[in-house]
């Protein structure tokens with residue numbers, strides 16, 4: 627049975643990718659992911675702020691703003707070890723030397739700027755591809771949606787100017803028209819789009835009466851938003867691959883995302899719950915399902931639940947139909 631897939635022009639031995647997280651923050655973590663059977667890994671992101679702070683440190687830190695702002699100094703000294711770019715480059719190089727599965731570097735960023743040229747260092751270190759986790763805050767009342775979207779395209783264009791390895795863009799689900807966004811990212815050179823990044827949830831502690839971080843891990847039910855937009859985007863033949871992320875917990879969830887049209891599936895929270903060995907369980911269960919349905923390859927069922935009638939179920943019509951069914 628052939629469970630290989632192609633993602634970002636890379637051959638993956640199976641569609642399960644360990645997504646960017648602390649599981650992939652060290653060479654040892656990456657090796658463990660390969661041993662557990664992962665098809666590829668996305669390394670823990672380096673943040674644009676880390677890259678910028680590193681550049682500034684190299685320049686001698688004569689930044690007026692930095693010198694005037696004790697909070698910024700505190701931030702940089704707490705979170706930036708001063709050689710972030712070198713450390714990340716080393717993580718890529720050593721991971722590549724230690725495993726044979728594809729290693730995808732990841733940058734978390736919010737705007738185009740001098741940091742983008744650093745992507746070339748990650749390419750030179752051997753990264754097979756780059757995932758850009760673009761996380762622009764959609765909360766600023768002065769930011770117009772069109773300008774936010776344009777920033778995504780500008781960041782992508784600027785990074786693509788510096789490197790030749792394939793680029794995936796990981797986005798959140800806060801867009802007015804997600805399918806159009808995916809389509810435009812593809813037209814602007816994204817080889818793949820990852821749906822979706824998951825923002826940290828917020829909560830409020832009623833005793834302390836203050837905002838606190840919510841759950842870092844997703845719950846299984848969150849996968850329906852991913853499923854919906856993977857289906858809706860692929861059914862309109864967007865010209866990029868789609869990688870499904872958020873709420874993928876079981877082999878059944880993986881199968882669903884592929885049936886919807888995903889080329890690969892990224893997993894994170896389920897591995898925090900069950901351990902890396904769960905990758906093997908998911909793969910075995912996926913193979914058993916393929917056997918039961920006489921599928922010999924991933925291509926045999928990719929996008930199979932993406933026909934016109936499937937899409938109707940995913941659109942608004944379903945409410946109308948449900949109501950009609952009730953009244954009949």
Ligand SMILES: Cc1cc2nc3c(=O)[nH]c(=O)nc-3n(C[C@H](O)[C@H](O)[C@H](O)COP(=O)(O)O)c2cc1C
Pocket residue numbers: 645646647648670671672732734759796822823824842843844845871872873874892893894895896
């Ligand atoms: C502890 C932790 C660290 C993470 N760090 C990153 C990161 O550095 N970059 C990134 O793009 N996503 C990061 N993520 C998000 C995951 O890659 C993933 O998109 C998210 O958890 C949703 O997938 P899941 O439902 O399989 O967990 C992190 C998630 C967790 C739980």
